[in-house]
Amino acid sequence: MSALKDRMAKGLTIMLTEEDEAAAASMKPNMPTTGPGQTMQITALRKQIEDLKGKLAKSDDANGAAEVRLKELEEQLASAATDVEISRLVEVPGRRRYMSPEKKLELRENLRHNKLVHPIVVRPMANGALEIVSGHNRVDQYKELGRDKIRAVFEESTDDEAAASAFYANLLQSDLTDYEKYRGFKQMQKRFPSITQAKMAEQSGISEAMISYILAFDDLPVEVIAILEQQPALIGAMAGKTLAGLAKTGRAAEVIAAVAQLAEGEIDQSQAVKLATAKPAKAAGPAETVKIKAGKADYCVMRRASNVVRLQFKSDDEAKRVQAALHKVLEAESAAFIAEQRD
Structure with missing residues (x-):
């Protein structure tokens, strides 16, 4: 224990030196008291958390120190949160992350019995409402539980920054489907027309090759896209690229039929690719x-x-x-055929 900590632990009445005061200050949470200052601090905390989650997700080796640091940052972020009225929250279309009914039920029961570990992120609007940047599913489950308030942290950002923040926050979730990633990257391209796949790879932590696979959803028939809007987990990026390639070579009808069967649960994803790839049976001649x-x-x-x-x-x-006569003829023909094969 340092001399400073030792004296503090004993509760002695002492005169601190400037060095001691600086050390004591470093041991206290350093959260600004002004609104803009708090917003900047919260934004920095969220960035650190997202970066650390990204590094942990890529690492096969569990890093104890990194996990401890992540927990510390999340606790600091939670302490900066405040309760907001759920009635003030508004949703921007396109930001919601898909969640299966089973996962929604798990989330609801978790929130029923435990406190909210990860506050939602909101952005103040001119009319006094709060735009949800991240946390749509948590808000839904709070509503289902009949609660009127939820913990939130505030973010001051432009529309473009909020859209990017929501997408990249969702991207760190392991259960985000490839089709949802596709929609997110398409939104990035729409908002930032000059952005390259290399830049999106740098920002997201996803390889440029994988982004290329994900963006291949572009070439799927509109009928398949309509199905994926309802069932985004139906097709992964690899299968999507193969099916998109088949559609581009003139097999769009086969791709649509195969995905329709997949959506009905009649076949699995690999069978859908095989079905769309299979060549039609050769038609018999006249x-x-x-x-x-x-x-x-x-x-x-x-x-x-x-x-x-x-x-x-x-x-x-x-x-x-x-028939009897043909039987004898065919037996003779069969014997002659066998003899020819032996020769």
Whole structure:
């Protein structure tokens, strides 16, 4: 224990030196008291948390020190939060992260019995409302639980900054679907027309190659996109790129049919790709018909289509007699074929 800490622990009445005062100050939370100062501090904390989460997500090795630091930062962020009226919250379309009904139920029960560890992020609006930047699903579950307030931290940002902040915050969630990532990257491209895939890779921590796969959703038929809007977890980026490539080569109808079956649960994702890739069965050529006469009447009509021969007689008895004769002929042909193969 340092001399300063030792004296503080003993509760002695002492005169602190300037060095001691600086050290004591460093041991206290350093949260600004002014509104703008708090906003800057909160923004910096969120950035540190997001960066650290990104590093931990990429690491195969659990880093104890990093996890401890992440917990400290999250606790500091939570202490900076304040309760806000849920009735003041408004949602901007396109920011909500998809969550399955099962996950929603898990989240609701967690929040029913535990305090909110991660406050939502809001942005003040001119009319007094609060725009949700991050935390839509947490807000929903608070409403389901009948609560009228939720912990939130404030962010002062432009529309573009808020959109980017919401997307990259969601991107760090492991259960974000590839299609939702696609929608987010498309929003980034729309808001920042000059942004490159390399820049998006740098900002998101996702490889440039993977971003290329994700953006291949662009080339899927509109019918498939409509299905993905309802079921965003249906197709991953790898399968999406393959299906998009097939659609571009003229197999859009096959892709649509395969994804429709996938959406109905009739096949899985790999089977959908195989189904859309499979070449159609070769159509049989036109049937060849030969009529064998007995005088002026037809004795037999013979039809052949590809490797199938069909004989039709006037009577059942005649068909049986010819069948017996053909049996002998075919056995002789079979024996001759085997002999040729041996030679």
